Amino acid sequence: MQHAVQFTARSSADGVVERGFTVGEVPGVLWSPAAGSDRAPLVLMGHGGTHKKWPGMTGRAHRLVTGCGFHVAVIDAPGHGGRPRTAHDEQEIAALYRARAAGEAEGPIVVRSNAHLAARAVPEWRATLDALQELPEIGTDGPVGYFGLNMATAIGVPLTAVEPRITAAVFGLHWPDALADRAKRITVPVEYVLQWDDEHIPRESGLALFDAFASREKTLHANAGRHKELPRFEADSAVRFFARHLGRAVSPA
Amino acid sequence: MQHAVQFTARSSADGVVERGFTVGEVPGVLWSPAAGSDRAPLVLMGHGGTHKKWPGMTGRAHRLVTGCGFHVAVIDAPGHGGRPRTAHDEQEIAALYRARAAGEAEGPIVVRSNAHLAARAVPEWRATLDALQELPEIGTDGPVGYFGLNMATAIGVPLTAVEPRITAAVFGLHWPDALADRAKRITVPVEYVLQWDDEHIPRESGLALFDAFASREKTLHANAGRHKELPRFEADSAVRFFARHLGRAVSPA
Numbered sequence: 001m002q003h004a005v006q007f008t009a010r011s012s013a014d015g016v017v018e019r020g021f022t023v024g025e026v027p028g029v030l031w032s033p034a035a036g037s038d039r040a041p042l043v044l045m046g047h048g049g050t051h052k053k054w055p056g057m058t059g060r061a062h063r064l065v066t067g068c069g070f071h072v073a074v075i076d077a078p079g080h081g082g083r084p085r086t087a088h089d090e091q092e093i094a095a096l097y098r099a100r101a102a103g104e105a106e107g108p109i110v111v112r113s114n115a116h117l118a119a120r121a122v123p124e125w126r127a128t129l130d131a132l133q134e135l136p137e138i139g140t141d142g143p144v145g146y147f148g149l150n151m152a153t154a155i156g157v158p159l160t161a162v163e164p165r166i167t168a169a170v171f172g173l174h175w176p177d178a179l180a181d182r183a184k185r186i187t188v189p190v191e192y193v194l195q196w197d198d199e200h201i202p203r204e205s206g207l208a209l210f211d212a213f214a215s216r217e218k219t220l221h222a223n224a225g226r227h228k229e230l231p232r233f234e235a236d237s238a239v240r241f242f243a244r245h246l247g248r249a250v251s252p253a
Numbered sequence: 254m255q256h257a258v259q260f261t262a263r264s265s266a267d268g269v270v271e272r273g274f275t276v277g278e279v280p281g282v283l284w285s286p287a288a289g290s291d292r293a294p295l296v297l298m299g300h301g302g303t304h305k306k307w308p309g310m311t312g313r314a315h316r317l318v319t320g321c322g323f324h325v326a327v328i329d330a331p332g333h334g335g336r337p338r339t340a341h342d343e344q345e346i347a348a349l350y351r352a353r354a355a356g357e358a359e360g361p362i363v364v365r366s367n368a369h370l371a372a373r374a375v376p377e378w379r380a381t382l383d384a385l386q387e388l389p390e391i392g393t394d395g396p397v398g399y400f401g402l403n404m405a406t407a408i409g410v411p412l413t414a415v416e417p418r419i420t421a422a423v424f425g426l427h428w429p430d431a432l433a434d435r436a437k438r439i440t441v442p443v444e445y446v447l448q449w450d451d452e453h454i455p456r457e458s459g460l461a462l463f464d465a466f467a468s469r470e471k472t473l474h475a476n477a478g479r480h481k482e483l484p485r486f487e488a489d490s491a492v493r494f495f496a497r498h499l500g501r502a503v504s505p506a
Contacts, residue, residue: 211449
């Protein structure tokens with residue numbers, strides 16, 4: 001059964017309209033330009049281990065809306081934000097905390113847990129995209145991008161591999177396990193970020209995932225620093241990447 | 254003996270003043286903003302196996318001048334452009350052509366030949382910088398950047414390693430041999446570009462040179478494609494890098 005977008009709240013600031021919505025059980029936020037209701041490209045944005053209105057999400061959304069006039073949509077991943085956790089989710093979170101406390105590698109648990117989340121999140125994203133494209137200001141004929149790091153790369157890579165409406169994607173900060181095979185099916189332009197001194201993801205693992213994308217146009221941005229030290233200018237770079245590939249100019253900040 | 258800048262020609266177009274100059278025997282070009290004679294940062298730009306007025310140099314210079322208000326200076330490397338070749342230069346060029354004709358690896362010859370050129374070019378660059386800083390519109394207290402790929406990385410890495418006036422640098426497209434030890438002495442912010450499918454420089458070699466820089470702030474940009482397929486947007490990225498580190502905003506193109 002296809003669900004329609006149900007708007008739940010609306011606010012506006014700095015030229016950006018923010019609307020809460022649900023598609024079935026899945027809550028999301030849609031950011032749009034305040035001026036003009038012309039059709040504009042849509043960027044789907046995934047969050048890491050946080051939720052749809054984490055400040056990093058809001059900040060990136062504002063740059064994409066005010067810089068390029070795009071619509072930007074984010075939804076809560078299963079078990080995140082306002083969404084209930086399953087017993088399996090709770091077990092995985094407990095396993096992660098145990099590994100951290102014991103000083104053991106988080107990678108194997110994160111990879112396994114994210115793969116499980118992605119299997120639930122991919123159909124949710126596709127249903128959300130179906131519903132968003134019913135809105136007159138988005139429509140079915142405009143280009144669509146995907147922007148997500150960490151857990152949102154674990155969801156975005158399999159999503160982009162099966163979703164032909166996504167024509168450009170920014171990924172990063174993940175292991176290749178469970179993703180490299182999907183990446184090999186992706187041919188749209190990709191920008192991939194990794195941290196050169198990531199204490200969780202071995203350098204070779206990040207390079208291997210970048211290498212796996214079949215895209216003729218792909219760019220790796222590797223910055224010195226640890227896992228959480230991704231420089232802020234990479235968000236601006238993502239804006240320019242989407243401007244190039246979804247067909248808009250970037251206005252100065 | 255210190256030489257002064259001798260200007261040899263002047264033209265102006267699109268808001269950019271272009272002045273030919275010599276410092277001693279070394280010919281160069283200085284591009285400057287047409288409007289305003291306020292002091293502005295200086296970017297030293299090296300050419301690859303071409304010369305000071307190769308279109309790629311002119312194009313990058315115009316972006317730096319019109320985008321950020323910088324001065325940009327380029328000089329002909331020894332044996333390039335209008336400069337005489339030594340018997341050693343001629344031997345190395347012949348060796349390179351023989352290797353190409355025989356389908357042999359160019360790397361060992363290029364590395365050896367560039368190291369020899371760099372030993373001659375580094376003192377020329379330092380003398381040129383001394384002379385340029387005597388100009389009232391540049392001065393001795395402003396920040397200085399270096400931008401050079403290929404052969405200009407072979408020259409720029411040893412130059413930046415010994416020249417404390419250079420406070421940010423863009424390098425790329427070179428082997429680590431003869432350079433990694435110098436790179437280990439560089440601590441200023443670095444942006445490094447490489448081509449993921451470079452048919453001359455093995456991927457691991459490019460990554461090893463990036464890894465060698467001691468800079469706390471360093472960014473690798475690796476793009477899919479062969480040696481000569483560096484995307485044009487990397488020139489814009491270099492402009493933004495210098496704007497961040499030499500202290501100017503970027504105006505839209």
